[in-house]
Amino acid sequence: MEAHEKGFFTEDDSVAVVTGRNENAKDQRLKQVMDVVTRKLHEAVKEIEPTQDEWMKAIFFLTQTGQICNEWRQEFILLSDVLGVSMLVDAINNRKPSGASESTVLGPFHVADAPELPMGANICLDQKGEDMVIEGRILDTDGQPITDALIDVWQANDEGFYDVQQKGIQPDFNLRGVFRTGPDGRYWFRAVKPKYYPIPDDGPVGQLLKELGRHPYRPAHLHYIIKADRFETLTTHIFDPDDPYINSDAVFGVKESLLAEFRRTRDPERSKQYQFAGDFWEVKHDFVLARANDECRGG
């Protein structure tokens, strides 16, 4: 009888010996997940051939990543983000029908109870930053406008901070709002030009990025969650294509189709109409929602 048939571990049979223990699992999905995780872990270890010290460093890294987490900080999500795992899970779960807008990561700064505002409202409550007006349409994949779509938008300010990161400095619900479309599917609101910002980089994940020669910045963007009855909810961003970090988002959230044009506009008439003091930025972007039962494109 071979060693692995007795349940004894050998380097060659390591995967079969370990996954063989999962045979009494009641949850077949968990069994499948752990079979794959075990196999890929062992493949990684066999390829890396870590020393005992390197293995211990990995143990400490994972431990510290767990221990820095609290109500406000999720370092394992950050790790998943910087290794591209979050975007991969997003891609797998959001294979869209042709023509629908693409999704990207939610990020940690969404707030569930942002106020619903009248169309055209200015979500910048502290007059800080460069004025911006954003407009567009919410459409179905046939190009028809969607009525009663809810557009939940949030963004960082001109220094790269969200309101929840600067409680007491920024007003509550600064640069957040929910808008509802009418029969024309149109939306528009006023805001300020967002800026690139670093992901939290004072923990183990920031240290890892440093050691890998990677910067921690995300290019400037606006977040959207767009919901409408009978359509798939869309969680996405739009990005400033001229941002210095547009080709190196630390969390890999950028997609070609999410680049919007941020156009600098001099138009005193419109400035006056928008109650802007002078020149402003102008962004036009349509979003296309997939029907809830639309067939997916697949991988």
Place this chain on the structure above:
Amino acid sequence: MEAHEKGFFTEDDSVAVVTGRNENAKDQRLKQVMDVVTRKLHEAVKEIEPTQDEWMKAIFFLTQTGQICNEWRQEFILLSDVLGVSMLVDAINNRKPSGASESTVLGPFHVADAPELPMGANICLDQKGEDMVIEGRILDTDGQPITDALIDVWQANDEGFYDVQQKGIQPDFNLRGVFRTGPDGRYWFRAVKPKYYPIPDDGPVGQLLKELGRHPYRPAHLHYIIKADRFETLTTHIFDPDDPYINSDAVFGVKESLLAEFRRTRDPERSKQYQFAGDFWEVKHDFVLARANDECRGG
């Protein structure tokens, strides 16, 4: 230009996009490790196709695994153990020349400053359990005895607990000791028959084992670290082959060559000599150390 050439993430090019960011890493070994880790992680995600909820469950599991760690408990080592990763790292780092004794996991209960004892001492300080005498030789791969080898031994008691798990219940340094060989390479000491015991199973790793239908037990064993000048240090166990969990060690530490015979002995003369009250267990096991410069067998 393709999306991935701009640093944009796509499902198909996910590995190249993420590992492409490591090109400025100063530490080439870290770069190599993270390249492999990223590739294997993405392979696992693509094979599993986790839902967003499953991904979040994995994030919570890792977070809780980190958060239960403290000075006395290392749940990520436990996770590494039950997934066979610790034994795999041990195997990779301890490819022995033919004839040398095999290694196994250190475990979390070694104490650095156990007392050196005279040969034959009884390491059981509380007279609890079934008497046992262990003897053998420390040899080189030519079968020659090794002088001045230090044998650091520790074990759980007859209820499956180490002294450090029962401070105030067991005497300090109960069932621990260090012995030094003379020119004949022989060692012997007295102890009690160890018992199987569960790894700590009240945390996330214990919960995972339960959900996988796995038990948390390790078969009865004695731990050894054997050191001698000019020889590789050997960290290993010997196991009781009649233990009910011998074919299903929760941490995969059992190897064929580590099975020792635990023989029940009735011999009033020897019982008297050993100061045992009656029948006793007898274990004979030789250990063979590899020379520090011996060539390894390789994988």
